[in-house]
Amino acid sequence: xxxxxxxxxxxxxxxxxxxxxxxxxxxxxxxxxxxxxxxxxxxxxxxxxxxxxxxxxxxxxxxxxxxxxxxxxxxxxxxxxxxxxxxxxxxxxxxxxxxxxxxxxxxxxxxxxxxxxxxxxxxxxxxxxxxxxxxxxxxxxxxxxxxxxxxxxxxxxxxxxxxxxxxxxxxxxxxxxxxxxxxxxxxxxxxxxxxxxxxxxxxxxxxxxxxxxxxxxxxxxxxxxxxxxxxxxxxxxxxxxxxxxxxxxxxxxxxxxxxxxxxxxxxxxxxxxxxxxxxxxxxxxxxxxxxxxxxxxxxxxxxxxxxxxxxxxxxxxxxxxxxxxxxxxxxxxxxxxxxxxxxxxxxxxxxxxxxxxxxxxxxxxxxxxxxxxxxxxxxxxxxxxxxxxxxxxxxxxxxxxxxxxxxxxxxxxxxxxxxxxxxxxxxxxxxxxxxxxxxxxxxxxxxxxxxxxxxxxxxxxxxxxxxxxxxxxxxxxxxxxxxxxxxxxxxxxxxxxxxxxxxxxxxxxxxxxxxxxxxxxxxxxxxxxxxxxxxxxxxxxxxxxxxxxxxxxxxxxxxxxxxxxxxxxxxxxxxxxxxxxxxxxxxxxxxxxxxxxxxxxxxxxxxxxxxxxxxxxxxxxxxxxxxxxxxxxxxxxxxxxxxxxxxxxxxxxxxxxxxxxxxxxxxxxxxx
Numbered sequence: 001x002x003x004x005x006x007x008x009x010x011x012x013x014x015x016x017x018x019x020x021x022x023x024x025x026x027x028x029x030x031x032x033x034x035x036x037x038x039x040x041x042x043x044x045x046x047x048x049x050x051x052x053x054x055x056x057x058x059x060x061x062x063x064x065x066x067x068x069x070x071x072x073x074x075x076x077x078x079x080x081x082x083x084x085x086x087x088x089x090x091x092x093x094x095x096x097x098x099x100x101x102x103x104x105x106x107x108x109x110x111x112x113x114x115x116x117x118x119x120x121x122x123x124x125x126x127x128x129x130x131x132x133x134x135x136x137x138x139x140x141x142x143x144x145x146x147x148x149x150x151x152x153x154x155x156x157x158x159x160x161x162x163x164x165x166x167x168x169x170x171x172x173x174x175x176x177x178x179x180x181x182x183x184x185x186x187x188x189x190x191x192x193x194x195x196x197x198x199x200x201x202x203x204x205x206x207x208x209x210x211x212x213x214x215x216x217x218x219x220x221x222x223x224x225x226x227x228x229x230x231x232x233x234x235x236x237x238x239x240x241x242x243x244x245x246x247x248x249x250x251x252x253x254x255x256x257x258x259x260x261x262x263x264x265x266x267x268x269x270x271x272x273x274x275x276x277x278x279x280x281x282x283x284x285x286x287x288x289x290x291x292x293x294x295x296x297x298x299x300x301x302x303x304x305x306x307x308x309x310x311x312x313x314x315x316x317x318x319x320x321x322x323x324x325x326x327x328x329x330x331x332x333x334x335x336x337x338x339x340x341x342x343x344x345x346x347x348x349x350x351x352x353x354x355x356x357x358x359x360x361x362x363x364x365x366x367x368x369x370x371x372x373x374x375x376x377x378x379x380x381x382x383x384x385x386x387x388x389x390x391x392x393x394x395x396x397x398x399x400x401x402x403x404x405x406x407x408x409x410x411x412x413x414x415x416x417x418x419x420x421x422x423x424x425x426x427x428x429x430x431x432x433x434x435x436x437x438x439x440x441x442x443x444x445x446x447x448x449x450x451x452x453x454x455x456x457x458x459x460x461x462x463x464x465x466x467x468x469x470x471x472x473x474x475x476x477x478x479x480x481x482x483x484x485x486x487x488x489x490x491x492x493x494x495x496x497x498x499x500x501x502x503x504x505x506x507x508x509x510x511x512x513x514x515x516x517x518x519x520x521x522x523x524x525x526x527x528x529x530x531x532x533x534x535x536x537x538x539x540x541x542x543x544x545x546x547x548x549x550x551x552x553x554x555x556x557x558x559x560x561x562x563x564x565x566x567x568x569x570x571x572x573x574x575x576x577x578x579x580x581x582x583x584x585x586x587x588x589x590x591x592x593x594x595x596x597x598x599x600x601x602x603x604x605x606x607x608x609x610x611x612x613x614x615x616x617x618x619x620x621x622x623x624x625x626x627x628x629x630x631x632x633x634x635x636x637x638x639x640x641x642x643x644x645x646x647x648x649x650x651x652x653x654x655x656x657x658x659x660x661x662x663x664x665x666x667x668x669x670x671x672x
Contacts, residue, residue, distance in 0.1 A: 001233065015086045016055035019063060022080050027051040037060035038094075041397035046132065046142030048204050049075035049098075056102065058091060058113065062389055068095035074204045076144060078128050079104040088158065097208045099215070103128045103146060108171075111156025111178065115164060119208025120215055121405045124170040125151025131201065143217070144202045146170055148194075149224075155180055161420035167241065168490075169193040169199060173230055177238035186211050187266030187287060190241025194440070195231050196249030196519065197224040221249035230272070231255040235280065236537045240264065241317040244285075248272040254295060257281045257302075268306075276314070278302035282321065288334070296342070300347065309334025309353075309365065315341045316373075321348035326383040328352070333367030335392065343373035343400070345406070346387065348380030354390030362412070366392035374400030374421065377407040379470045384408055393479065402485065404493065406470040414479035414500070423485035425472045425493035427541060429515045432461030457523035460587065462516040462538055471542050476500055476582035481547075487556075490564070491515055492542035501549040510555040510576065514543030514563035514613050522607045522658065524569075534589035534605035540564075540612055550620070561633060563613035572637070579624055579643075583611030583632025583653050611653040 019037050021027045026042040041049040048093045056079050065075050075098050079085060084107040091113070093100065099120040102108065108123050115121050126148030133141040143654075153171040159178035161168075166189040171232035174195050180190050189211050194200060203217045205513035223636040230253035231246055233239070237262035239246075245509050246255060246269070254274035261268055263285040270276060270283075282303040283289060289306040291297060297314035306309065310331040317340045327349035329336065336353040338344055354364015367389040369375055375398045379385045385407035387394055394404055394411035401421035406428055409417060418425055430512030433439060442456040472493030474481060475623035480500035488506040492515030495502060504510060520536035543564025545551060550570040552561055559576035563584030567571060590606045614633025616622055627645030632653055 007143065015057050016083045017057065019056050019060065020054040022052050022054045024052045024080065025050055027053075029113040032061075035059055035278070036063065037061075038064040038066055041070055041072065041075055042068045044070055044072040045644070046140035046204065048076060048077070048142040048144065049074070050076045050128075052078045052080050054081045055079065056085045056104065057083075058089045060112065061090045062089035062092065064092050064094050065098070065100065066094045067098050068479045071096050073099050073206075073208055074099040074101065074144065074202075076101045076128060076348075077103070079106065082106055084109065086111070090114045090116055091118070092116040092283045093118050097491045099208045101128075101144065101146075101202075103597055105151050107152045107154070108159075109154040109156060110160040112158025113160050115162035119165045119210075120168070120202075120338065121162065121164050122146070122168040122170060123153055123168075124148060124168070124203070125153060125172060126170055126198075126200070135205070141203075141205050145199065146202075147199045148172060149197045155237060165189050165209065166214075167191045168200075168216070169195075170198065171195060172197070173228065174232070175230075176239065179237055179238045179240065181238075182241035184211070184242065185265045186242040187214065188214070188243065190243035190245075190266065191239050192216075192245040192247070193231065193239070193245075194219060194247045194249065196226065196253055197222050198249045223539070224250045226250035227254045227274075229254050229256055230274065231257075233257040233259040233261070233281065235259055238262065242266050244268045246270045246272070248274065250274075252295070255293075257283070260284075263287065264464075273611055276567050278304065280324065287330075299329060301325050302327050304329045306331045307333060308332060309336070311337045311339075313339045317342075317344045317371075319346045319349040319351065321383045326350060330355075331364065333365075335338070336367045338369045338387075340371045340373065343369070343376070344369050344371045344398075345376045346385050347376075347378050348383035348385055350384075350386045350388070352386065352388045352390065353392060356390070362391045364389065364391040366413075367394045367411070369396045369398075371398045371400065374398055375419075376405070377409060378403070378405035379407050379467065386410065389413060393475075401469065404472045404474060406467055406472055408473040408475075409474060410475050410477075411479060414482070415474060415476040415497075416482045416483075417474055417483075418482070419485040421485060422487040422489065423483055424489045425474050425495060427470065427472050427490065427492035427515055428466055429492065429517065429541075430464045430466065432463035432519070433459070434461065436460065436462045455523070455525045457521065458666075460520040460538070465515060465517040465541050468517070468541060480549075487511075490543065490545060493544075494542055495545045497547045497549065499548045502545065502547040502551045502568075504545075504551075504553045506555040506559075508555070509557050510553055510559045512543055512545055512561045512564040512566060514540035514565075514584065516540050516563065516584060516612075520589065520607060522589075522605065524605075532591075532605040534591055534607050536587040536589040536607065538587045540584070540586065543613060551618075561614050561616060564615075565613055566616045568618040568620065570618065571639075572616055572618040572622045573625075574616070574623075574628075575625040576644075577626045579626060579628040581614045581616060581628065581630045581633030581635055583614040586610050586612040597607050607658040608655060609658050610655040614653075 126146035131143040243266035268285040272293040277298040296316035389411040402419040440458040475496040484505040518538040524532040551568040555576035611632040621639040624643035
């Protein structure tokens with residue numbers, strides 16, 4: 001577990017005072033009256049000055065590393081005791097610029113620390129060793145090796161800053177509770193954290209001002225297993241640099257970011273072997289975002305945006321909104337690619353590539369979701385779940401099921417949804433009483449003179465759609481739409497291509513249906529006079545498949561259109577052993593409280609029942625391979641209708657006033 005957050009405060013309790021040498025190297029320290037200490041570093045071997053200490057703590061007064069006359073390219077500072085280090089002020093290199101390494105296996109806390117006149121800076125909880133090379137006769141190159149298997153680097157609220165070629169943080173664990181900022185803006189350098197067990201070798205022959213070459217020549221890990229949280233960035237913390245890299249080497253060790261990660265010129269790269277979560281925080285890159293983990297990846301109320309492209313590879317990918325906001329995963333000029341060895345789930349959040357520039361130009365690439373499990377895209381009560389390619393194609397591919405529940409799967413180019421399991425484009429619906437079937441009632445009360453008190457009527461309850469503005473969409477503005485799965489269900493949703501063709505393939509059954517909500521009722525009460533009333537707010541939702549071009553539907557067992565509408569600007573072709581065009585009963589109410597009868601105290605009302613939907617309509621032809629049955633629906637082709645197995649009409653669409661006791665064939669009816 002991490003050390004207590006209090007260790008990252010300004011208090012120096014528990015730390016040795018100042019910088020104290022251990023006498024093993026030719027290093028001396030002086031202290032000014034104001035408390036600022038100056039380290040006179042040891043002579044350099046192969047450009048490396050090695051300095052060892054009993055304690056290395058820097059107060060608010062700061063400290064100097066005096067490189068005047070030594071001219072070291074790299075200054076190594078090792079703590080050889082059991083004392084941790086606390087850095088609260090600046091560390092300035094006097095004389096020629098140099099790389100600076102501070103290694104303390106007991107842990108390092110930085111709270112208001114900074115580096116001045118330093119090239120590369122490494123803070124490490126590793127052990128230091130040297131690898132001496134002879135690149136030419138009489139020339140020694142002393143490379144530095146850091147072997148890390150314990151220790152925590154903690155960044156306090158005061159943070160860590162500098163204008164550095166690169167900043168490396170190397171430790172077993174990293175806690176960031178303040179800003180870590182490298183102000184040198186370059187796509188090749190910034191902030192790099194290597195967390196977990198590792199061995200890292202640095203090439204000290206490079207100039208401290210060389211920002212074109214990475215002085216980290218090798219990094220290896222023994223592959224240790226560690227279930228602890230390796231990197232924890234709190235809501236007060238953040239990592240900012242031209243390029244930001246997080247590399248977690250221990251198996252099972254995770255990353256949690258509640259703060260801000262920002263690459264001001266290049267990429268954000270996260271590589272881990274445990275879960276990676278961004279909760280209420282952000283990841284932003286002026287180039288690419290690349291996240292790779294063998295664990296799960298979670299965005300919860302978090303913002304992830306790349307100026308170019310964004311890729312995530314994980315064992316399970318989840319985006320979910322929270323009480324504050326939706327999560328976003330966006331790429332402006334490039335593509336978004338999510339690849340999961342498990343499921344992909346997007347709830348109330350946005351996955352988008354591309355957009356429109358300030359000059360009105362549409363930019364961006366494709367959105368691709370690949371899952372060996374299932375894909376779920378759904379809206380929450382507060383936010384739509386959206387997968388959208390503004391200037392490319394949207395492709396969803398799953399070895400399991402694909403479900404769009406009140407969500408939007410959209411593209412201005414092609415849209416492709418392909419699953420080995422079922423595909424469901426659905427809206428949330430709460431069933432009504434008796435599953436939408438009419439419930440009739442009648443009873444007779446007492447008599448007076450020649451008059452008997454009687455009451456009769458019926459109620460129909462189709463249930464409710466909680467979010468009628470959140471229809472499920474699988475759609476394309478300018479491209480084609482392809483949907484292929486074991487069973488394909490469009491229930492209350494919309495499948496649409498404004499300009500392209502639509503192709504739907506179901507290995508088993510295809511179902512397109514409108515979802516009905518609302519209630520209808522009729523009541524009539526007679527005792528001397530008769531009073532009747534009727535009401536209806538029944539309405540259909542979705543169940544629409546619409547193309548500006550052609551529509552091709554193929555089903556292995558049956559193709560059903562129940563209360564929905566299939567429309568093509570071109571032709572419709574349906575290949576299935578059996579195709580059904582089924583209407584669903586809708587209701588409208590008429591109430592009359594005026595007229596001759598009303599003058600004597602009577603009122604009149606009526607319910608009109610109408611078949612709704614169940615239609616196949618094409619401006620071109622409708623061709624069916626297999627048999628077809630019309631049951632309150634319709635099949636209409638501007639250039640004709642054909643069916644290889646024939647068409648049977650059980651019932652044509654009807655509009656009929658309901659009479660109690662009537663049987664309309666539309667549903668089960670009642671008595672007079």
